[in-house]
Amino acid sequence: MTSKVAIEVSKLSKSFKGKIALKNVSCTINDGEMVALIGASGSGKSTLLRHMNGLHLGDVGTVYTFGTVLQSKGKLHSRIRILRSQIGCIFQQFNLVNRLTVIENVLVGNLAKLSILHSILHLFTKEEKFQALAALERVGILEQAYKRASQLSGGQQQRVAIARCLVQGAKIILADEPIASLDPESARKVMELLVQLNRQSGITVVVSLHQIQMVRCYFDRAIALRDGEVMFDGATVELDDKKLNEIYGAAAEELVMRGHGELLV
Ligand SMILES: Nc1ncnc2c1ncn2[C@@H]1O[C@H](COP(=O)(O)OP(=O)(O)OP(=O)(O)O)[C@@H](O)[C@H]1O
Numbered sequence: 324m325t326s327k328v329a330i331e332v333s334k335l336s337k338s339f340k341g342k343i344a345l346k347n348v349s350c351t352i353n354d355g356e357m358v359a360l361i362g363a364s365g366s367g368k369s370t371l372l373r374h375m376n377g378l379h380l381g382d383v384g385t386v387y388t389f390g391t392v393l394q395s396k397g398k399l400h401s402r403i404r405i406l407r408s409q410i411g412c413i414f415q416q417f418n419l420v421n422r423l424t425v426i427e428n429v430l431v432g433n434l435a436k437l438s439i440l441h442s443i444l445h446l447f448t449k450e451e452k453f454q455a456l457a458a459l460e461r462v463g464i465l466e467q468a469y470k471r472a473s474q475l476s477g478g479q480q481q482r483v484a485i486a487r488c489l490v491q492g493a494k495i496i497l498a499d500e501p502i503a504s505l506d507p508e509s510a511r512k513v514m515e516l517l518v519q520l521n522r523q524s525g526i527t528v529v530v531s532l533h534q535i536q537m538v539r540c541y542f543d544r545a546i547a548l549r550d551g552e553v554m555f556d557g558a559t560v561e562l563d564d565k566k567l568n569e570i571y572g573a574a575a576e577e578l579v580m581r582g583h584g585e586l587l588v
Pocket of ligand 1: 339342343344362363365366367368370371
């Protein structure tokens with residue numbers, strides 16, 4: 324059986340005001356894979372994730388989603404909304420609408436501002452509300468459904484973001500440092516939830532992370548960027564000290580000097 328490719332990035336380059344953020348990046352993520360994206364601060368992880376759903380446009384290169392061109396040479400696919408509906412995004416800052424309830428945030432989804440208006444006007448169908456509640460149950464916070472988003476802890480808010488991806492019907496989840504603002508216990512729960520969705524529902528998951536111990540614990544494969552270039556793409560078991568020093572360079576020493584050496588073990 325040949326595995327489908329969920330995301331293909333081909334020879335992608337991007338500069339911001341003349342400063343290179345991505346340089347000739349190519350990588351392939353198979354359908355159903357769970358991949359960590361690592362690298363020092365400023366290495367290009369967020370930029371790459373944002374190209375994978377067309378939030379950023381490359382200067383050169385192509386990004387495919389399930390074999391369809393999502394963007395090429397700086398142009399988005401004409402039906403980008405349809406392609407994007409397959410891709411759920413989770414960010415470090417929870418990106419919820421604080422004044423809305425948890426269930427409304429799930430119903431609003433990642434994409435349409437229009438839906439906020441629908442939500443305010445309570446225009447959701449019973450079926451949609453049922454789906455949202457089922458998603459909240461799946462991520463373990465059903466009892467929070469009618470609280471305001473602002474009343475939830477960081478870990479719970481990240482679960483709402485994941486529930487939103489589920490309701491959206493995402494086949495791919497792109498998570499940009501989803502655990503960076505969480506305490507270790509909440510971080511562990513969010514990572515375990517992502518693993519569960521990957522294993523049980525076959526959702527393709529790409530997560531940018533700084534915590535190497537988390538990468539080793541939850542991922543078989545990692546892609547590492549350094550100064551916008553792919554420095555490593557392989558099994559996480561191969562990420563030994565030498566490789567990590569190559570990937571993080573001076574940043575590795577800096578982390579140790581600042582007393583955050585645990586991030587690299
Ligand atoms: N919108 C933007 N405008 C200008 N420069 C940008 C923009 N987005 C990213 N960059 C630059 O592109 C480079 C890569 O940034 P990016 O945020 O992708 O790195 P990162 O690996 O995600 O970093 P971090 O781990 O700190 O989030 C950096 O030099 C950054 O300053």
